Amino acid sequence: MVFRYELEGGNFSKAGHASSEIKKTLKQLSVDPRIIKRIVVALYEAEVNVVAHAWKGEVLAEVEANQITLTLRDEGPGIPDIPLAMQEGYSTASPAVRQMGFGAGMGLPNMKKNVDELEIESRVGVGTNVRMVTRFSGE
Amino acid sequence: MKIQQIREFTEAALVCGETNREKEVLSGFASDLMSDVLRLDTGDVLLITGLCNLQTIRTAEMAEVSCILFVRGKKITPEMIELANENRMVLMTTEYSMFRAAGELYLNGLAPVY
Numbered sequence: 484m485v486f487r488y489e490l491e492g493g494n495f496s497k498a499g500h501a502s503s504e505i506k507k508t509l510k511q512l513s514v515d516p517r518i519i520k521r522i523v524v525a526l527y528e529a530e531v532n533v534v535a536h537a538w539k540g541e542v543l544a545e546v547e548a549n550q551i552t553l554t555l556r557d558e559g560p561g562i563p564d565i566p567l568a569m570q571e572g573y574s575t576a577s578p579a580v581r582q583m584g585f586g587a588g589m590g591l592p593n594m595k596k597n598v599d600e601l602e603i604e605s606r607v608g609v610g611t612n613v614r615m616v617t618r619f620s621g622e
Numbered sequence: 623m624k625i626q627q628i629r630e631f632t633e634a635a636l637v638c639g640e641t642n643r644e645k646e647v648l649s650g651f652a653s654d655l656m657s658d659v660l661r662l663d664t665g666d667v668l669l670i671t672g673l674c675n676l677q678t679i680r681t682a683e684m685a686e687v688s689c690i691l692f693v694r695g696k697k698i699t700p701e702m703i704e705l706a707n708e709n710r711m712v713l714m715t716t717e718y719s720m721f722r723a724a725g726e727l728y729l730n731g732l733a734p735v736y
Binding site: 495496498499502503506516520523524527528531582583584585587589590593596 | 654655656657658660661663673675676677678680681683684685686701
């Protein structure tokens with residue numbers, strides 16, 4: 484099964500919609516609730532990242548029997564230094580993002596903590612692709 | 623700790639979740655930073671927060687938090703209530719500061735997450 488959701492830069496009222504839908508789908512598939520939580524927390528942080536930094540983007544969720552692959556592609560400023568962005572506490576978020584309760588430099592570390600595989604590719608001035616894989620069987 | 627007790631200790635009003643009033647929480651966590659809330663791996667937590675927007679409810683949904691106490695008299699919007707009801711959450715609001723609300727609940731036996 485493949486699901487696709489659109490993301491709009493700056494539209495915080497819709498951030499979390501994809502995570503919410505994926506959560507419902509995984510519940511219906513009787514995936515372990517602890518694994519569902521890890522998946523949706525990572526996806527939600529990733530959605531917030533796109534809404535906070537990019538102009539627009541999309542989420543592709545590929546659900547297989549034993550794993551989920553989440554791909555987020557955005558058109559945006561890109562990440563010039565990915566290892567720096569992965570550091571806890573490093574943030575380039577705007578005051579508006581901080582007002583929403585984010586922007587403390589924990590998004591990417593929280594994503595990494597909650598998925599089995601995380602790959603980030605980015606081109607400055609073009610956009611960022613994030614791919615996250617989580618297996619349903621646990622670690 | 624029961625919802626009714628949380629309300630008594632913090633003089634909180636129940637905003638929504640009437641049908642879940644018998645729900646109990648085992649511990650409390652106070653934060654305005656949603657990424658910290660998303661790091662919780664404990665169940666049955668009361669979130670005490672002064673951050674009052676739709677993302678607070680979304681965060682609670684993802685973090686499996688079903689009871690939220692808003693402090694400093696924050697006004698909860700109809701969109702927040704709608705999303706909270708969809709997720710069967712209990713929302714409460716108190717005029718107390720976060721420090722006082724957390725202090726009262728801790729003194730009365732609500733355990734910290736860590």
